Amino acid sequence: xxxxxxxxxxxxxxxxxxxxxxxxxxxxxxTKECSCxxxxxxxxxxxxxANHWSTQETMKSFVQKVLHPYFEGKCFDFGLNxxxxxxxxxxxxxSVHISTEFRGFMKENFPHILLLFVPAxxxxxLQLMDVIFQRPFKHAIHQLYNQFQAAEIAKQxxxxxxxxxxxxxxxxx
Numbered sequence: 001x002x003x004x005x006x007x008x009x010x011x012x013x014x015x016x017x018x019x020x021x022x023x024x025x026x027x028x029x030x031t032k033e034c035s036c037x038x039x040x041x042x043x044x045x046x047x048x049x050a051n052h053w054s055t056q057e058t059m060k061s062f063v064q065k066v067l068h069p070y071f072e073g074k075c076f077d078f079g080l081n082x083x084x085x086x087x088x089x090x091x092x093x094x095s096v097h098i099s100t101e102f103r104g105f106m107k108e109n110f111p112h113i114l115l116l117f118v119p120a121x122x123x124x125x126l127q128l129m130d131v132i133f134q135r136p137f138k139h140a141i142h143q144l145y146n147q148f149q150a151a152e153i154a155k156q157x158x159x160x161x162x163x164x165x166x167x168x169x170x171x172x173x
Contacts (some may be wrong), residue, residue: 054096060105068110087113090128093120 067089075082091097098117106115108171118126124135148167156166 054094054103056096056099056105059096059102063106063110064115067113071113082112085112088116089113090116090118090126092118092123 071085071087072082074080075085096102097115102113106113124131152168153166155161
C-alpha cells in the first residue's frame with residue numbers, strides 16, 4: 001500500500017472527499033486547498049501555514065463555518081430551541097485552544113458552546129478524532145515507512161553492501 005492509497009482509504013471517512021484533498025502518487029498535494037464539495041470542511045478557509053497546525057484564525061474559522069452551523073443544523077433536525085441548547089466541545093489542550101484570546105472569542109461569540117479540555121497527554125485516549133481517524137492513518141503511515149526501510153536494507157544487502165555499512169535515508173528528500 002502506498003501513502004496515496006492509505007490517504008484514499010483514510011479519506012473515505014469523509015474528512016477529505018475530493019481528489020484535490022488526496023496527495024498524488026508522488027506525495028504532493030496536501031498543501032493545496034481542498035475543494036471538498038460534500039463535507040462541512042469545505043467551508044473553512046485554506047490554511048495559510050505550511051505545517052497545517054491550528055492557529056487563532058483557523059480555529060475561529062472552524063467554529064464560525066463548521067462547528068456552529070453543525071450545532072444549528074442538529075437543533076433544527078431535532079426540533080430543539082437554539083436559544084436554550086448547549087453544546088459541549090471536547091477539544092485537546094493545544095496552546096491555541098487554551099489561549100485567553102480563543103476562550104474569550106468563544107465566550108463572547110458562542111457562549112452556548114462549552115469548552116471541555118482533554119488533559120495534556122491524554123488526547124490519544126479520549127479524543128474521538130484521534131482515536132478513530134488519526135491513529136489508524138498514522139499507523140498505516142508507520143507500517144509503510146517500516147516496509148520501505150526494510151526493503152531498502154534488503155536491497156543494499158542483496159547488492160553486496162556489508163550489513164554494518166547499510167545507509168538509510170532519514171530526512172525528506
